[in-house]
Amino acid sequence: MTSGGAADRSPAGHGAAGHGGDGPGEIRALAVTVSNRAAAGIYEDRSGPVLARLLAEAGCTVDGPLVVPDGSPVEVALREAIVAGYHVVVTTGGTGLTPGDLTPEMTRRVLDREIPGIAEAIRAAGVAGGVPAAMLSRGVAGLAGGVLIVNLAGSTGGVRDGMAALTPVLRHAVDQAHGGDHPRPGATG
Numbered sequence: 001m002t003s004g005g006a007a008d009r010s011p012a013g014h015g016a017a018g019h020g021g022d023g024p025g026e027i028r029a030l031a032v033t034v035s036n037r038a039a040a041g042i043y044e045d046r047s048g049p050v051l052a053r054l055l056a057e058a059g060c061t062v063d064g065p066l067v068v069p070d071g072s073p074v075e076v077a078l079r080e081a082i083v084a085g086y087h088v089v090v091t092t093g094g095t096g097l098t099p100g101d102l103t104p105e106m107t108r109r110v111l112d113r114e115i116p117g118i119a120e121a122i123r124a125a126g127v128a129g130g131v132p133a134a135m136l137s138r139g140v141a142g143l144a145g146g147v148l149i150v151n152l153a154g155s156t157g158g159v160r161d162g163m164a165a166l167t168p169v170l171r172h173a174v175d176q177a178h179g180g181d182h183p184r185p186g187a188t189g
Contacts, residue, residue, distance in 0.1 A: 031064035034094035074106035093154030111142035125165040
């Protein structure tokens, strides 16, 4: 999937429905690759397919990767994903220190509440995995209404490390965003 127009950004066959009760049974996720060069067709997106696969392995129904250039197209893609009814949107790329890395700023424009612990855990996982440069990622995480949005680094390793940190809390975060209660030890059905 590439960014060529509104049709490219819309999830096939999905409307805004799908949120239910104390959390969705099915978690609908969108993988978004943020890369000026991949969006221009200069090189192949490598981290987006890894992200889509890992989201599927985490139990999500996944669309994407949607490839967009950095800057305002990121904000547009996130807003369209919210309207489309996704539960989770995970981006890869645009979180570094170069002047063109604007994904965190574009993400903050759509967030209602940040979840700093997710971004901190993702950076810590990268550093603990032997990648000191992971601490340079400026990725953020938070909620836009009931949609969980998480920024990951633009490398395949950054995506793997980030998803390793996110996957154990993903369903609980989505449930909480939709009014679910905390699991109770010893509680039944």
